[in-house]
Amino acid sequence: KAGVTQTPRYLIKTRGQQVTLSCSPISGHRSVSWYQQTPGQGLQFLFEYFSETQRNKGNFPGRFSGRQFSNSRSEMNVSTLELGDSALYLCASSQGGGARFAGVAYNEQFFGPGTRLTVL
Amino acid sequence: AQTVTQSQPEMSVQEAETVTLSCTYDTSENNYYLFWYKQPPSRQMILVIRQEAYKQQNATENRFSVNFQKAAKSFSLKISDSQLGDTAMYFCAFMIISGNTPLVFGKGTRLSVIA
Numbered sequence: 230k231a232g233v234t235q236t237p238r239y240l241i242k243t244r245g246q247q248v249t250l251s252c253s254p255i256s257g258h259r260s261v262s263w264y265q266q267t268p269g270q271g272l273q274f275l276f277e278y279f280s281e282t283q284r285n286k287g288n289f290p291g292r293f294s295g296r297q298f299s300n301s302r303s304e305m306n307v308s309t310l311e312l313g314d315s316a317l318y319l320c321a322s323s324q325g326g327g328a329r330f331a332g333v334a335y336n337e338q339f340f341g342p343g344t345r346l347t348v349l
Numbered sequence: 350a351q352t353v354t355q356s357q358p359e360m361s362v363q364e365a366e367t368v369t370l371s372c373t374y375d376t377s378e379n380n381y382y383l384f385w386y387k388q389p390p391s392r393q394m395i396l397v398i399r400q401e402a403y404k405q406q407n408a409t410e411n412r413f414s415v416n417f418q419k420a421a422k423s424f425s426l427k428i429s430d431s432q433l434g435d436t437a438m439y440f441c442a443f444m445i446i447s448g449n450t451p452l453v454f455g456k457g458t459r460l461s462v463i464a
Binding site for chain 2: 262264271272274277285287317319321336337338339340341342343
């Protein structure tokens with residue numbers, strides 16, 4: 230099976246612009262999670278989508294949004310970029326399934342290579 | 350809320366030696382998973398080893414093993430026979446077993462294996 234893919238791998242934007250990042254999960258995986266990684270804050274959870282619905286959301290401002298399509302591919306969007314948004318954005322997929330599927334096999338997360346966003 | 354603490358920002362080890370990375374966590378939950386992830390300089394995060402909290406036996410994966418102390422909320426990673434390819438950031442992570450909850454990560458430990 231192909232792994233999790235993320236596009237683009239690198240992105241340079243200026244303050245005030247908006248950006249859209251894409252994530253394609255492993256085939257058959259229905260859950261996609263997004264994380265922001267910075268040297269200062271480490272890895273922080275942004276949001277998680279399952280079957281086109283946002284199931285969980287981290288503590289980020291409304292400028293950060295996402296969506297998931299019927300084929301489980303997910304996009305995240307950041308509007309009105311700030312310098313502090315410079316980070317590595319990681320996407321992770323899992324089979325998912327909710328509380329009835331609590332085994333680690335359903336919830337183990339597989340990560341993509343990340344998108345490095347630089348805001349100037 | 351769950352927290353994960355890795356108290357060693359950086360460590361180094363000689364090739365073929367053994368090194369132990371520390372991790373402590375705080376939770377009021379009783380059922381959860383613990384993970385160690387490795388992030389090499391190429392940045393692809395990969396799972397090294399996982400432990401289900403309800404299992405008393407420590408997990409092992411080839412040269413990697415954990416020392417899971419549930420009462421002490423401690424979850425250390427031991428790497429035996431260290432190899433140059435083990436050079437990476439190592440993250441300890443926690444997930445509640447109910448399923449649709451995110452991973453909570455520690456800040457990471459940068460491990461350098463020296464020839």
